[in-house]
Structures are given as structure tokens and as C-alpha cells.
Amino acid sequence: EVQVVESGGGLVQPGGSLRLSCTVSGFTFSNHLMAWVRQAPGKGLEWVAYIGQDENEKYHVDSVKGRFTISRDNAKSSLYLQMNSLRAEDTAIYYCARVQIAEIELLVYAIRRIPYFDYWGQGTLVTVSS
Amino acid sequence: DLQMTQSPSSLSASVGDRITITCRASQIISGYLNWYQKKPGKAPRLLIYAASSLASGVPPRFSGSGSRTNFTLTISSLQPEDFATYYCLQTYHTYMWTFGQGTKVEVE
Numbered sequence: 001e002v003q004v005v006e007s008g009g010g011l012v013q014p015g016g017s018l019r020l021s022c023t024v025s026g027f028t029f030s031n032h033l034m035a036w037v038r039q040a041p042g043k044g045l046e047w048v049a050y051i052g053q054d055e056n057e058k059y060h061v062d063s064v065k066g067r068f069t070i071s072r073d074n075a076k077s078s079l080y081l082q083m084n085s086l087r088a089e090d091t092a093i094y095y096c097a098r099v100q101i102a103e104i105e106l107l108v109y110a111i112r113r114i115p116y117f118d119y120w121g122q123g124t125l126v127t128v129s130s
Numbered sequence: 131d132l133q134m135t136q137s138p139s140s141l142s143a144s145v146g147d148r149i150t151i152t153c154r155a156s157q158i159i160s161g162y163l164n165w166y167q168k169k170p171g172k173a174p175r176l177l178i179y180a181a182s183s184l185a186s187g188v189p190p191r192f193s194g195s196g197s198r199t200n201f202t203l204t205i206s207s208l209q210p211e212d213f214a215t216y217y218c219l220q221t222y223h224t225y226m227w228t229f230g231q232g233t234k235v236e237v238e
Contacts (some may be wrong), residue, residue, distance in 0.1 A: 117219070
């Protein structure tokens with residue numbers, strides 16, 4: 001059974017730092033891209049960042065670039081989000097999600113690889129307030 | 131920047147109704163479009179991936195269609211447990227993935 005569990009959320013002052021962790025089980029962690037998604041109070045879902053299988057690629061949404069860094073430790077089956085220079089608008093529930101790739105055959109020898117989030121944790125709440 | 135426009139932002143419906151939610155991309159994203167259901171206090175749930183593939187365990191009353199820039203999520207016969215907020219997600223660009231603004235489905 002796939003399990004995804006986030007931790008590390010809490011109350012932090014503006015300008016402060018926090019490190020979120022996500023521990024997974026039930027699948028081979030190193031075989032999957034992983035991602036963070038957040039939802040601010042009363043708002044919609046927002047993709048925050050994703051990371052390749054061996055940290056070879058990392059991408060962050062523009063609003064967190066230079067402040068947040070996604071990383072992973074395959075030996076520990078763990079994903080991280082280091083959040084620095086936190087702002088009130090970063091207040092949200094942060095979800096860890098596994099990325100799956102759908103391989104859609106278009107033509108002979110032509111395959112489209114489409115990422116999507118298939119398993120999610122229950123989220124961890126980050127509150128940025130003085 | 132690639133924008134995802136979801137409509138309507140909310141709708142009222144009754145059990146048994148057929149409903150359709152639309153997601154429009156500001157540029158061609160081919161089939162790189164997925165659909166999620168979100169309920170308060172719960173993690174998002176995958177419904178449809180790659181525009182039209184039904185996720186494992188999802189009832190067949192849910193279906194997705196579309197290509198290029200226009201996509202739809204249809205619930206053929208709304209059930210009580212389907213009242214929730216629905217989001218589309220594009221994963222076309224390697225460096226930026228984007229959710230739609232969401233569609234809240236409420237009891238009429």
C-alpha cells in the first residue's frame with residue numbers, strides 16, 4: 001500500500017525558515033519524480049515544485065524561486081522542501097505528491113509521456129504570521 | 131505564460147444531473163491535462179489523467195475529453211459524494227505546471 005506522509009509544518013514568523021519533509025512507503029521512491037503542491041486558505045491548488053528521480057532536474061513556481069528549494073534523499077525515501085524568507089502569502093497546506101508518467105502511444109515509435117500526480121499525502125499546515 | 135481558465139467557477143446541481151466542467155489553455159497543450167477532485171480536509175483525488183484516461187478506482191460516471199487547448203470533465207449522473215471542487219492540471223511544460231482556478235459543485 002502506498003503511503004505518503006508530510007511533516008514539519010507549523011507557525012513561523014515572516015522572514016523565517018521551515019523545512020518540510022515527506023516520507024513515503026509502498027513503492028520504489030527512486031523510480032519516481034516527486035512534487036509539492038499547496039493550497040492557501042480559501043484558495044485553489046497551486047503547484048510549488050517538482051524534482052527528478054536523482055535530483056537531476058528541479059523546477060519551482062516563479063513565486064517561490066530563490067526562496068524555496070526542493071530536494072530528496074532516495075536512501076531515506078524522503079522528499080524535502082526548504083522554505084526561506086517566508087511570507088504571509090506562503091500560508092497554506094502543503095501536500096507531497098508522487099508523479100506518475102502516462103505513456104500514450106501516438107504513432108509507431110512515437111510516445112507522449114504525460115506527468116500527473118497519482119498519490120498524495122494528507123498535507124501539513126504552514127502558517128506565516130507574527 | 132501558459133494560463134489555464136476553468137469554467138464555470140461554481141455550479142449548482144442535483145443528484146442525477148449531468149454536469150460538464152471546461153478547462154481552456156492559452157496555448158496548445160495536447161493531451162497533457164489531468165483532473166482532480168478536492169474535498170475540504172482531504173487530499174486531492176486523481177480522476178482523469180492524459181485528458182481522457184480514467185484513474186484506477188474512479189467510477190465510470192466520470193469522463194474526460196478534449197485536445198489541443200479545450201478540455202472537459204463530465205459527470206454523467208451526479209451522486210451525493212460528488213459535491214466537491216474540481217481542478218484541472220496541465221503538465222505540458224517541463225518547467226511549469228498549472229492548476230485551473232477550480233469549479234465548486236454545490237447542491238441546488
